[in-house]
Amino acid sequence: MISRRNFFTMTILMSVIFFLCMFLNNMKDFSNDYKENAFATGTAEDYPSKVNIYVPDGQRKEQKTTDETAGEASISVSRNRVACIGEEGGMPAKVVREWASYTKRDFAGYQTLASCDHGETGKELLEMLVIDSAYVDWENETETDFLLGCIKGGTHLVFATLPDVSVIRDCRQVRELLGIREVVQEETAVSGIHLYEGFLLGGEMVYQAEEKEERKWQDMELTFPWYQLTSGTKVYMKGISKEEEADPEEDPVVIWRKSFGSAYVFAVNGGYMEGMEGLGILSAMSAEMYSYELYPVVNAQNLVLAGYPGLADENREVMEEYYERPMRHLYQETVWPNVTTALQDYEIGITCLMTPQYDYTDQNLPDPKLLSEYMKNFHEKSVEIGWSSSNVSGISMSDKLSEDQKFITEAVGGYEFASFYGADMDAEETMDALHAELLSSVRTVVRDYGEDIVSPVGYLSEHITEQRAVVDGPEYSFRRDFRARCVETALGYLNMCCDMKRLVYPRGKKDSWDKLAKEFVRNADVYGKAFQGFDRTTISQSDVRIRNFLTLDYSDSRKENQVHLQIDKVEGTVWFVFRNHGGRIRDVEGGSFVELEEGAYLIEADSKEVTILLEPSDERYYY
């Protein structure tokens, strides 16, 4: 027998539990404001636009001084003028121009060394001269003398491409300039590439396929001339010999520098400077040139799921064949848990650039209720929803967007999208698409990666920014990895863009999610671990950061153990990377800092005047 008292207590308890379960869930649903886009915090016109972008206004007055330790004379080094020798509009010139713009430097492009000599006469000393070797007449001694003169004067040289092997072999002066002792082989094939720690952000990396299944990742340049270096050189990247017992010391070099005391000569053996990779390599080289380096970055880590989710039940036969379930279940029960689990420990934000359906010609219509479910879920998890141009039916973009407009109005009423996936559409097509009513509030566009594209972030139009995919697709490869490290080094920016349409309309077994999921997890692991210090953002959040990044101007100076940073032309928080060759930061006044890796810090500047206090390098525990 249960006493009345016990019966009463049990009833009360059960009521409370029932109330808590039901009420809390209802409250959560009730307070889920999913019908409003939390990331659409204003129109594109409300933010800095292209007119605000930083334009170099000639030689800046601020000069960087090297470490002024007690008793040492301060040495002024101009770090503001960069010149490039090469074809105007050629890849090296484009890379250098873009890098100069990102790092707030002046840029000058010349076709030949002679024109450079002529053009630079009477001007301030160049900080860096990037050279496409094809545009240097190596047989002309005046040209090599000019380069030696540059070095003596303190201008750092960067050989974006190397002279022909025969030139290097025959000309002692060129070898001395590049720090090459001898040409071992005109061409050698290596089994992998070893990127050393301390050059690019993200640490040491060995791009070598250890196992059979890893061979598909190998897409680095593995054939190049083999040089042996002299003393006074430092190697940043090397090939890995195919012979297992070979001495790593003797391996062929890829990126190195030769020191002349007054300046460095950097050399890149291969085509690594062509493309976005060049930005990171230049930033890393710049960091090597000085006792410290402080440069602005975007600080945004994005994962873009383009064309995800789809809301219609499409391509059923193929879906059954590949996954034994319809698209809706694949997305909800497989893809989404895989993605969220893979990213749960890492600072990478998710943006879903959705499309209601891929095929507008079939009879399978998108499910509005499903959209609401997704939107609620995304809202809870702070996932941004944008719109995608994905479409397999071949209808025009305007028709697709008007169909989508109808659907979205029916499903959730009005909804403002801040981001749009333009896939491989060109700029004009993209701008046309943005005129649609559905996309009227869009302020940033995500576009696919292109090998000829050198700027990951920039303006598409006066007010709309564009963000290029740095890593295209969930597949992992060594070159993608290298590119991601380069862009992270230069901009602190990652945009991993996966077009999910291919899961539903696969071109073969390799497009099945079962296979791609493994690659995706590896991607997430590699980038998540390597760049933990940077912030997770969605595409709209990174848009704001990109605008500030492109707008800002800054100057810095160092006095003993204090680095003063002055920021101009921008309101709000901006981020910088501070590299100090293993030195440690004690405190940051006017901001905060996060250690990215040994000697590299992310500085968050909350005010216009920031002071970085460094730990004295010679302070020891026992004294």
Next chain:
Amino acid sequence: MSMALLSALQLCGIAAAYVIVVLLLPWLFLRRQLAGFACVPVRFMIYFLIGNFYIINLVYLLQLLHISCQVTLFFGTLAPFMVRAVRKHRGSFAEHLEKRLRRILLVLGGETGRKTLLLRMQKRMGRFFIAISRKCRQSVKQFGLEIVFVSGLIVLLVYMYGTNALHVYGYCASDMVLHNYWINEMGHNHIFADGVYPFGMHCLLYYLHGVFRIPVYVLLRLFYVVQTLMIHLMLLAFLRSVCKSKYAPYIGIMIYIVSDRFYQYTYIRYHATLPQELGMVFILPAAYFAMAFLQEKNLACQFAWGKRRSTEEAVSGESLNPGTGNAAELSEVSQVAETGGGSAAERWTVSGLYLALFAISVSLTFTVHFYDTLITGLFCLSIGVGFCFRVFRREYLKRIVAAGLLGLLLAILPMGAAFVTGTPLQASLNWGLNQWQSSSSGGMQARNESEKKEERPAVLETILDRMDYYVTNDMETAQVIVGSIGLLFVLGILWILFRKAEYGAILVSVSVYMAVMAVFQAAVELGIIQILEVSRYSVYLGYGIPVVWSLCVDGVLFLMFRKTAVLHFCSLAGFAAACVMTVKTGVRAPVCVSAYETNEAITCLENIIQENKGKTWTICSANDERQMIEEYDLAYHYESIKFLRDMRSIDEDTRITIPTSTIYFFIEKVPLLYRDYINMEKPEKSISQKGAEEPIPKEPGILPYIGDARWITMSHLYAWAQAFRELYPNEMEVYYESDQFVCYRVKQNEYSLYNFAIDYGYNGSGGTKKEQERGL
């Protein structure tokens, strides 16, 4: 943390470890057996001797068996305790163990509650602390002022010799690096690495390193303070054992420690951890136990192990005054033994115990350093002179000679075993033997020559002159010392005539020993055989002077006052007067000697060891750090001179790579004066371009680090560092810098090593570009 504080903490650790091993453990093992035996100073000597003897021979045994490691050393140390436990519980050992385990199970099973356990522990702790406090009260009551004096003496010694440890961090003797190497090799069970040599000190230091994990270089840097403290405490123990008055011993010791009348030769070697000085600590115990044996009138007198009560009665009132006659005391003890019985194994004769301890002392002197054995031998011969009325009796002579030979045999055994199995003699032994032979023949020659001379100074004048040169700072003090030796002899004769033959014999023995030492100090001038290097006598002479002075005061006071209380009071007054007189005549400040490494180098080394992981770093420096870091087996060393020579003739193919991720370069801006002897000179000559322009020294071995060669070497290295830093400004950073020293750190990728061979402008071949630019 400052290095001074670190050194102080390390010193405390070393002192604690040494005291635990050589005093506390023997005390724990023998306290019941020796309870009440003789007086406290004698028991102190016994514990100390047995502790050292056991540890040194344990290490010898384990090393020769090649099984020496932390575990075997630890269990070897506890072996006597374990053997005793097994013997005690023979037959019931398993039962006893079971009983203990059952108690633990009761606790673990919860049958014995937590509160009960705590209460039991609390009661035990209470009983322990009550016993300790009772013991302390008893000690204070019994020893009173002496506790204050001994504590004061220790503080004074730590101040006088520890000051150097807090201000000078490097090795203070040139041969310490070699000792460092030998001890390092013992870490690989490779004893006598460089040949057969007395390894007593090395065994002790290796033991402290092996068991307590104190780094060898820290031991070598700081152990001398503990060693010197023990030398002086042993001096006090000896004097307290032979003097009639309580405070007379402090007179000599205090003057010896603080007076500025002694020349630096008498104390400067105390500032380094050297075998000869460690061996000195066993000379006086050997002398004491030889004299104690010769004082025994009844050689069959048995010693009752552990009869504390009776013994305390036997020595009551005069327990710290054995001068009243140990034999008398111990005859009472023997009576107790006869009545109290005891097993046959536990029956020792008192004389046998003294002989055993004498043998152990002799063995220890020989095990640590041959010179100490020679001095001990001289002292023993002097004792033979003092006790001539007894020593020539057959039963005494044969036993004491046998004990001495047994002691020597014990010491020779491990060395002999190594020699027989093919290890050659260490070079310095051969050198020493040659020196001895040549000095003997040289001495005879000098004597013949001096005999030929018509005018030669009197012997006394010569002795005084040499005493003045080697031992004292002025002739007056030398005269006082020689005079007091004479006085002591007269007092000894007087006491023999006054029928206090044993006491008189002690005085005569000491005076004869000191007289012989004074004569040997002037061996070269007098043309007699020179058994030691002349400068080494001064340390032993200095060590004997407090004995002479204390015994002089004691002898005179004992002549005047026979009542114990008056005698003690007068000796206290004498001590006070001696303090005043010493202060008035001059007190010396603590000495800071010139080290063979800069303080900055040791500071860097401590930091480097703390900051880095194993086998990832290299130090490029002059040779001293090589042995310091080798013990760790975690780092590498590159000698500066080799480094410079490797790039002397540089071309494109010259490569110097160092395969560790971090490399430290130690450069002395003011190079050290690397003398062969311990000194206090300060270096002044700074490195310069002029030094770098000199050719790199070509001499082998240590010569490139001595005198001007060191200055040239360091100038070259500094010039190289500046040139390399120009090429690698961010990679080569200043790790530590002062006016005298700079340490650079280079971090590199182990997969792509820097080529350190560069044209720094002074390479030396005259063919480098920079040299050509300079017009060389």
